[in-house]
Amino acid sequence: MADFSRSVRAVVASIPQGRVASYGGVAALAGSPGAARAVGSVLSALDAHTDLPWWRVVGSGGRITTRKSNRTHRLQRALLESEGVVVEPGGRISWQRYGWEGDGEDGSNASRAIRVE
DNA sequence: GCCATGACGTTCC
């Protein structure tokens, strides 16, 4: 396993509940900006044993691109909604409200307070 | 070490 995958896992694990991060963002935080595709490869290798909140990782602009299978896509949406993330029809998510760029980046936490059910 | 694949991202048509 490369350090990259390890970094990716660490970043994903750092995503707060009720927030979502983009593949590109995770790749950047992992130390390889632009390696969004690589992030997808890493996440695709995850199993049911993983504790990583992979469902908090979405495409650009909060768009779900989980093309692995319709089943996974459905599960992700359910999990996100379960955490308080509003998934709009079409698998779209308000990046402005739930987008996460990294720890400490949420300076405007006041306007996007995380409220868990 | 090289070729093929992929849960991405952006741009062009």
Place this chain on the structure above:
DNA sequence: GGGAACGCCATGG
């Protein structure tokens, strides 16, 4: 607005 093509990086065979 939707679809297709190219470019990106990392992993697996």
